[in-house]
Amino acid sequence: MKLLVVSGLSKHFGGLCAVRDLGFEVAAGSIHAIIGPNGAGKTSLFNLLTGFLPADSGSVRLAGTELLGRRPHAIARLGLARSFQLARPFVGLTALESLMLPLGLPGRCAGVAQQRARAGEWLDTLGLSHKADAPSESLNQGELRLLDIGRALAAAPRLLLLDEPFSGLGAQAVRRVAQCLRDRREAGHTTLIIEHRLRELMPLIDRALVLNFGARLAEGTPQAIAANLQVIEAYLGRQGTLA
Ligand SMILES: Nc1ncnc2c1ncn2[C@@H]1O[C@H](COP(=O)(O)OP(=O)(O)OP(=O)(O)O)[C@@H](O)[C@H]1O
Numbered sequence: 345m346k347l348l349v350v351s352g353l354s355k356h357f358g359g360l361c362a363v364r365d366l367g368f369e370v371a372a373g374s375i376h377a378i379i380g381p382n383g384a385g386k387t388s389l390f391n392l393l394t395g396f397l398p399a400d401s402g403s404v405r406l407a408g409t410e411l412l413g414r415r416p417h418a419i420a421r422l423g424l425a426r427s428f429q430l431a432r433p434f435v436g437l438t439a440l441e442s443l444m445l446p447l448g449l450p451g452r453c454a455g456v457a458q459q460r461a462r463a464g465e466w467l468d469t470l471g472l473s474h475k476a477d478a479p480s481e482s483l484n485q486g487e488l489r490l491l492d493i494g495r496a497l498a499a500a501p502r503l504l505l506l507d508e509p510f511s512g513l514g515a516q517a518v519r520r521v522a523q524c525l526r527d528r529r530e531a532g533h534t535t536l537i538i539e540h541r542l543r544e545l546m547p548l549i550d551r552a553l554v555l556n557f558g559a560r561l562a563e564g565t566p567q568a569i570a571a572n573l574q575v576i577e578a579y580l581g582r583q584g585t586l587a
Contacts, residue, residue, distance in 0.1 A: 353402030
């Protein structure tokens with residue numbers, strides 16, 4: 345079953361075409377990557393999917409429901425959560441309290457004690473237990489990124505969008521996040537992930553969509569993508585290898 349179906353999606357910024365007549369599908373229960381060189385349009389695509397940017401044209405359907413034209417909070421209510429390329433603190437809240445927010449939404453935890461317990465479990469899973477009572481604004485960028493990912497994970501979305509979740513993280517933290525995504529897949533949940541760290545990304549994903557200049561360059565299994573000469577060429581100068 346296809347959870348997400350995107351077709352004819354376009355976005356211009358003045359004369360610049362950031363996303364060009366893009367179409368792709370994401371299977372339910374999969375981990376699907378969006379990769380491509382800097383400026384390829386990956387974050388713009390996430391902003392279109394989540395209602396942070398209005399599209400010029402196209403369609404984005406989540407389990408058959410059209411998302412284009414809806415506000416970000418309405419899209420979140422339909423079961424979509426995202427993390428951000430630049431993670432920001434919830435000023436005035438501790439790390440634990442930051443993770444209690446999504447757990448306090450209707451239909452989630454029964455009461456504050458349960459929210460607190462579940463938020464503590466997420467902190468533990470992400471290796472942040474020692475920061476539970478620290479003000480979120482005192483966390484460093486790597487810790488903030490983990491907290492932002494934890495907030496999106498704790499929302500238990502049907503579709504999770506992660507924007508460069510491994511950026512700035514050490515090997516152990518990357519392994520923890522990757523395991524969370526494998527656990528989501530095991531439970532039948534779906535993840536769309538933008539990431540430049542291909543060495544860590546490729547073993548994790550089911551499929552990847554490669555963007556270049558806002559358009560689809562290739563789409564397929566990690567093995568097919570790694571062997572695609574056009575894709576390798578688009579990356580040369582940046583990394584030169586896809587494995
Ligand atoms: N709000 C905006 N106004 C004008 N141009 C923008 C805006 N947002 C993005 N762009 C431009 O659109 C293009 C795509 O940018 P985008 O951030 O989506 O790329 P990206 O693939 O996410 O890049 P990176 O890997 O560096 O994060 C770039 O040329 C960028 O400069």
